[in-house]
Amino acid sequence: xxxxxxxxxxxxxxxxxxxxxxxxxxxxxxxxxxxxxxxxxxxxxxxxxxxxxxxxxxxxxxxxxxxxxxxxxxxxxxxxxxxxxxxxxxxxxxxxxxxxxxxxxxxxxxxxxxxxxxxxxxxxxxxxxxxxxxxxxxxxxxxxxxxxxxxxxxxxxxxxxxxxxxxxxxxxxxxxxxxxxxxxxxxxxxxxxxxxxxxxxxxxxxxxxxxxxxxxxxxxxxxxxxxxxxxxxxxxxxxxxxxxxxxxxxxxxxxxxxxxxxxxxxxxxxxxxxxxx
Numbered sequence: 415x416x417x418x419x420x421x422x423x424x425x426x427x428x429x430x431x432x433x434x435x436x437x438x439x440x441x442x443x444x445x446x447x448x449x450x451x452x453x454x455x456x457x458x459x460x461x462x463x464x465x466x467x468x469x470x471x472x473x474x475x476x477x478x479x480x481x482x483x484x485x486x487x488x489x490x491x492x493x494x495x496x497x498x499x500x501x502x503x504x505x506x507x508x509x510x511x512x513x514x515x516x517x518x519x520x521x522x523x524x525x526x527x528x529x530x531x532x533x534x535x536x537x538x539x540x541x542x543x544x545x546x547x548x549x550x551x552x553x554x555x556x557x558x559x560x561x562x563x564x565x566x567x568x569x570x571x572x573x574x575x576x577x578x579x580x581x582x583x584x585x586x587x588x589x590x591x592x593x594x595x596x597x598x599x600x601x602x603x604x605x606x607x608x609x610x611x612x613x614x615x616x617x618x619x620x621x622x623x624x625x626x627x628x629x630x631x632x633x634x635x636x637x638x639x640x641x642x643x644x645x646x647x648x649x650x651x652x653x654x655x656x657x658x659x660x661x662x663x664x665x666x667x668x669x670x671x672x673x674x675x676x677x678x679x680x681x682x683x684x685x686x687x688x689x690x691x
Contacts, residue, residue: 416466416489421611422510425534425542426487428615429514430469432532432622433485436516437471439630440483444475447637451475453483458676465490470679474686477525477637481518482682486511488673496672501606502539510536511673513544514622515666517683518629523649524639526550526557526598526632527656529683530625531666532618541608542618546625547584548632549598551652552645557632558599565602568624572617580604590659597659653688660684 418426437453444451451473459467468486475481489510492500497507513533520527532544548561562581569576580602588597602621607614660667660683670680 416487416510418487418510421540421615422487422512422534422536425615426512428619428622429485429512429532432626433469433471433483433514436483436626437473439626440473440478440481440518443477443630443633443637444473446634447476449476451478456678458679460488460490460673460675468676468679470676470682472682475521477521477633479519479521480682480686481516482679483514483516484679484682485514486675486679488512488675490673493672500537501535501541502537506538508537509673511669515679515683519653519685520633520637522637522639523551523641523645524554525636526553527653527685528625528629530622530629532622534615534618539606539608540611541606542614543605543607544618544621545580545584545601545603546621546629547588547598547601547603549652549656551649553599554636557636560632561599561601561628564624564628565621568617568620569602571620572613576604576617577602588659590655590663592662593655593658595655597656647689650687650689651691653685654690657684657688 441452453471453473456470458470466488468484471483473481492503492507492509497503503509513531515531518528527549530546534542566577581600584600584603587603590597667680
């Protein structure tokens with residue numbers, strides 16, 4: 415058992431509530447498509463290190479070919495070498511982390527894949543991180559504009575500098591150097607947000623709410639659109655690049671592996687099928 419202080423408990427409770435709301439919304443889309451797919455939830459403990467655990471949620475349906483929505487709350491000590499790479503852990507390797515992570519790979523090539531995560535970490539510092547980004551195999555300018563507009567609205571409600579800063583951060587972070595391409599059409603990405611807890615937590619909640627507002631709308635607009643074999647080939651090739659980024663460059667994947675996380679939960683971001691020419 416991990417003892418949580420009021421801030422840690424508040425963050426954990428909200429991430430878990432957001433997970434429930436997202437899963438309910440995605441299951442509703444499956445029902446609209448004539449599917450009875452639902453999320454399968456599997457709890458996990460942080461073994462052998464101990465110190466918390468989480469819940470892995472996975473659904474494979476007619477619209478969502480594979481979607482994972484995971485929450486975790488863990489604590490312990492980083493390995494010394496890894497601790498030096500974590501904000502505030504260089505002198506004291508003890509940490510606490512709670513958060514939600516979501517990746518959806520869609521059956522229709524016209525429906526973009528998506529990634530979202532929000533997290534609260536405590537070392538010798540306390541900070542929030544997270545963001546959301548859209549990953550279409552067949553980009554549509556109107557979908558990209560709608561997604562960015564919703565992220566901008568969430569940011570602008572708190573600080574007019576957030577959106578341009580966090581959009582640029584996403585563009586820089588979600589880049590595949592060895593391919594010299596971006597993973598998708600971007601969104602926002604932020605880390606080490608460590609001002610007033612209440613202020614920063616309110617922003618993180620708005621990011622989660624913005625994602626839950628815009629992504630289901632994009633899915634419903636595209637999920638019945640006809641597609642060709644050539645479209646599906648583009649989807650599989652895009653998924654190959656997505657997998658490369660997540661296995662080679664993604665910091666969240668590394669964090670999970672380095673802190674004794676659940677392997678299935680960590681690698682749920684990988685697509686169900688992909689191709690490499």
